Amino acid sequence: MKTLLEISNDFYELANIQINKDKYRLLTNNKLYVGKEIELTLGSELTKVKINKKKEGVRILGVYIDAYNSPSPTLKKLRQTVALFSNTLRRKKLMHNHIIYITNKVLMPILEYRNQFQVFTIEQCNFVMAPIKKLFKQSLHLLRSTPDALIHHYLLPSINNFFYNQMYSHIAMTQLLFNTPLLNPIAMTQMLTTQYEFWLPHFPTHEDLTKLESTKLATTFLSKLLIYFNNFNIVFTPVYDTTITGGRTPLLFHIPNITKSDITSLQNKRLIFLDQIISGDSSFLLTFLEMKQMAQKNWKGAPPNWLKKMENTEIWTTTNRRLINPPKELPIQNFLIQTPNVLPKKENQLRNQWYIFWDPKSNTSIYGKGITQVNHKDTPSMTQVQHYVQSYLEDDALFDFRASNSHQDAITPRKKTTILKPCKGCALHTYNVDRPLICTMYIVTSSLCKFKLYNQNIMKRKFPNAKNFWKFPTKHHITLHNMAYNSFLKLNRSSFSHFNLNSNFSNNDMVHNRKFSPQELAMNCNLNKNHFYFLYSIFKDGSLSLDGTNKSIMGAAWVEVSSSVNDTFQCSTAHLPSSTKAKVLAILTTIIAAPTHCHVTIHTDSKNVIDTFNKTGRSNLSQRRIMKLNNFSLWILIYRLIKTKSLRVDMFKVKAHSGHSHNDKADHLAKDACNNSPIFLAISHYSQAPIMVPTLANYGPIDKNIRKYLQRITNLHTFEKLLRTKTLSPLFGPTLDQFDRINWELTKDWIAQSCDGSICSAANDRHTGFKIKNLGHILPTVDKQWLYYPKLYPDSPTNCILCNSTAASNTHWGLCHQHHADRLTDYKECLSVLIKALETYKEIAIAPSAQIAVSTSPLGYLIARFIRSRKVKSLITNAFLSAFMDNIIRKYWRKYARAYKQWEKSLHITKRDKRLYRKRRNQDTEPNHIPGPRLSRTSLPSGTRSREDIRRLVYAVGSNYLHSGSILDYFVSFTPDMREPLSLDINGWCRNMDRSG
Structure with a gap:
């Protein structure tokens, strides 16, 4: 720090800058100095510098930070900022549209900037935005208890949700961190820190983050963000493999109510896999003493708390320590394995040497007795063994229990006695002239594991009826079996982790970090070129077949027309479907097929693709702007291929479906490709690749504007919250299968329509607020008032004031029997307005009579049968709903409101x-x-x-x-x-x- 202060002081003197040294602040997490003052040499003077307190932040370029990474200073400043805005706006005569604009366009960017290094929970965000939400509800004459789903819904006049807004900002910055080459060292460090923080043998996956959400292990900024992103099914998947080998099952998820101290204990003991603390047969939990012996460590102290938790929940009893849910596969453990030595002679006879090895073809262990060891120059040492078959003494039909002292109640494999019997012949046998009557085989010496047998005379006294050709190993079969398997894994350097990407993602784009050489890139489709600079005129097209987000198939094709061969290419892919992505994929395959140092001319019917191609090629386009483009990963690869292969590419626009033979042929090939199974290309940058790629729950990479993509997901979350509110959920059912019966786009247009033609007016605020309350079923009926003021009203909700036969509610007042006859007349008047509008603006000639169609079709489908233009549809809908609002809703609500006031007056409620x-x-x-x-x-x-x-x-x-x-x-x-x-x-x-x- 002294050196840094000297450098800064020299810079100030060189630039002739006057510094107020009294404003120096020091940040430290050393508790001995927090909140005190120390003396530092600043230049030639000795100055007292104040050390900030624990939760006292320092503002640097508008962002508040502190040594303990506490969110309190930032949260306090955000709250003050919102309070300042709300107090200022409260004194002004503003409409709801004014508040929406000021909040979304002015306040939210300020909060987003100041919240760059902190992430807050939903409760904290609601606490910050409470004054603005209250002010916005007042402007629309809504109750303070109005659900937030109504004031944050994108279909309604709404202010932005601060919690979602911070997610937009953080996910864009996180993607930039892991996709910028200059920041790759920092990104790699943060990724490994996150993996170490959770103490996982791999970077956390979608399933891991879902399990970790309920714990309090996430303390760093990135780990908190990953858990929040996972709630929206967006997972950052590393391109580089950070897997730790040595086990299969992470120990973290087998410890109930895990805490940070438990993680610290596991880190100190270097325990990360369940394999390290269970028996070789995956059935029993080891004692603390056995763990010490297996790890060959002298851990001091009492058994840790995490082990006590496991003993209470993971095993049946503390006596036998059998696991309740044992792993299905053999554990990977650190066995002391003895391998045979390579003898000096070319052919060596072996005596009383017993081996076991793992056969990957049969996926089991095989026993054998050593016969000879053959060593030839420049070849691996081979050992000839006689094959022995393993079984259990208690299961053998030749063994007589009546003349034996063996336990007949040996039920579990661990209690049974292992025996080895000579094999009488099997598929593993290798014929030997010297020993044709025994089953023998040749095995590489280095893959064998040695073990010993019990003395035959001792075992004969213990089991009198045992056969002479039976052999008894000193270790149980389960131990030897696991030892052979672990030896095989070490020799083959296999990946031991259970971590595997979803198959839908592992074969998708942007996964493998492979560097292509120029020679590989120059490989093409064996096109015959006549000279060095070869001119290609390639017609290409993309086609999209929709069948769901992850099931849609995109077809791409191109036709080469410069030569007489007219080569063609077609392919298909899936995930995040769009017709533009299929066209970009066609361009990419065109560039891959083109030879080096040539001129490629591409004709396409997409003006959007041509504009994006020209825009992406600009040298002044930053990495952040590139990642805002759709299919940016494909565009980046296209330009890197062009640069590496020294290509000159020109694009020209062709009118679609104009009868051009080559364009029609490419279009036909692209559509045929949609009928075939999609081929997922393993595409990557052949220069420096990103560290991690955002994926949609491991289905595939998200190569779009990640901020807008997340905004679509949050809109769906808000929409679901609205449908699941207590007032609306009975209308749509528990599965929300009835929500599509409402045309929500036309509903949005209707609510946004001004009642008096002005954008901002007090009357429009009241009118819009009434629409929102009517939509959300929160009009102040008797049942609602009883919830808000339970001590002012009778003890139980009262029946309808008008009919006194049905309980009062938002779903009843408009259908009350008291005005049934008048309502039918008003309905007919509204339908006449709709019929007249349909006949006036009719655009489809084959549409039926409006009088007949009105009685047989829902409103949205009815208008679609007569009108094509969305603008005209909105016009007709607004005309009909305006008449419906004036003649029915407001009319009968006034009747109900007057009766309600009279009822309140009788109860002396003011x-x-x-x-x-x-x-x-x-x-x-x-x-x-x-x-x-x-x-x-x-x-x-x-x-x-x-x-x-x-x-x-x-x-x-x-x-x-x-x-x-x-x-x-x-x-x-x-x-x-x-x-x-x-x-x-x-x-x-x-x-x-x-x-x-």
Whole structure:
């Protein structure tokens, strides 16, 4: 730090810059110096520099940071910024459209910039945006309890969701980090740090992040982001293999309620796989002492907490320690394996040498007795063995239990005795002239593992009926079997990790990080070129067949027309379908097929492809702008191929379906390719590749504008939240299978339509707010009011005020039987407006009569049968819904509202009562508010119905209780007939108290 200070001071002197040294701040996570001052030599002076406190941030270029990476300074500043905006806007006469513009275009970019190095939860984001949300709801005359799904929904007038907005920013920056060559060292370090933080043998996958979400292991910025992105099914998949070998099953997911201290203990003991702490047959959990012996480490202290957790949940009993869910495959462990030595002679006779090795063809272990070892020059040493077959003594039919002391209750394989018997002949036999009657084979000496046998005389006394040709190994078959398997894995250097990418992704684009040589790139389709600079005129086309996002097939094809051969090419691919992607793929395959140092002319019917090709070729285009283009990975590869192969490429526009023979032929080939199985190309950059690629749940890479792509996903999340709100979920069912019966695009146009033609007006705010409340079923009916003010209304929800036969609700008031006859007449008037509009703007000649179609078709399908233009569709829809709103909805809501007010008046409920009720509730929910004691009915003295008794009681209790609202709220609740006189007297009493001090 001293050197850095000297360098900075020299720079200031060179540039003649005056620095206020009193503003120097020092950040440290050393608890001994936090919040204190130290003396530093700044230039030639000794200056006291203040050290910031633990949660005290420092502003650097508008971003607040601190030594402990605490989110508190940033959260505090964001809250202050939002409060400043809300206080400023509250004093202005603004409409809801003004607030939408200021929030989305001014406030959100400021919050996004200041939140570059922190990520906040949904609750924290709602806490920050609470003042603005309250202000926006007030501008639309919505209740404060209106669901956030209504004010953040993209189909409605809405403000941006801050939580989603921070996700857009962070995912774009994360993609830039892992796709910029200059930042690759930092990106690789962060990736390995994240893997070490979770203590996984591989970079966390989609399934891993789903399991880790409930834990509190994510502490770094990148790990938190990965978990949040995974909630939207976006996973960053590494291109480089960071897999740690040595086991199959990660230990992390077998420890219940894992904590950071458990991870630290595992890291100190270098335990990362379940294979390291279970028995060789994958059936038992080892004791702590056995783990020490297997790891050959002298761990000190008591058994760790994570082991105690596993003993409580992962094994049946602590006596036998059998696993409840053992792994299906053999564990990979560190065995002490003895291999035979290579003897000096060319042919060596072996005596009493027993081996076991792993046969990958049969996927099992094979036993053998050594016969000879043959060593020839420049060839590996080979050992001839006699094949022996393994079995268990208790399962052998030749063994007589009655004359033996063996346990007959040996049920599990671990309790059974392993025996070896000579093989009588099998497919592994290699014929030998010297020993034709025994089953022999030749095995590479280095792949054999040695083991020993028990003394035959000792085993004969233990098992009197055992046959002389039976052999008894000193180790159990399960141990030897696992030892042979681990020896085979070490020799072949296999990948031990369970981590495998999804098959849909592993064969897709942008996965393999392979560097292509110029010779490989020059390989083409064996096109015959007549001279060095060969001119190609290639007609190409792309075709798309839609069948779902991940099932759609895109066909690409091109036709070479410069030579007489007229070579053709066609292929298909899938994932993130678009016709433009198919055309770009056709261009890519064209560039791959072209020889080096040639001139390629491409004709296409897509002006968009030509414009993007010219735009991508600009040298001043930054990496961030390139990644905002659709199919940017293909475009990057196209230009790198052009540069490496020294190609000159020109593109020309051809009118589609104009009768051009070559263009029609390419179009036909592309459509035929859609009928074939898609071929997934393993495409990568042959220069420096990205560290990680964003993928859609490992289905394939996302090579589009990642910010807009995530925005589409969050729109679906918001849409689902709206459909699952308590008021709307009964309409669409638990599976939401009825939501497509509504034309949501026309609904969006209808809600956005102004009632008076102006963009901003108070009347339009009220009109739009009424539409939103009507859409969300949150109009203030009796059932809603009872939820908001339970103590002011009767104990249970009341029936409809008009018909008094059905429970009051938002779904009933418009269908009330009280105005059934009038409603039919109004319906006919609205239908006449619709029929007249359809006949006036009719565009499809074969459409049926509007009078007949109205009675048989839903509204959206009905308009589509008559009109093609979307603008005209919106015009007709708005005309019909305007008539429906004026003649039915607002008409009958006014009737209901008038009856509702009369009902409230009969109960002596006024607006003042509701306001005081809300005020008391807000005071009770404030964290620093300590309410005064509440008076009960029985605490009223006799005669409190008189004004003098009430006044006397108020004076007796004192002003402290009065200011808390207790006395006032009490009398408002229990003396309805005295409310107005009481309120006036209390206000006068307060004025007198203020005058008298």
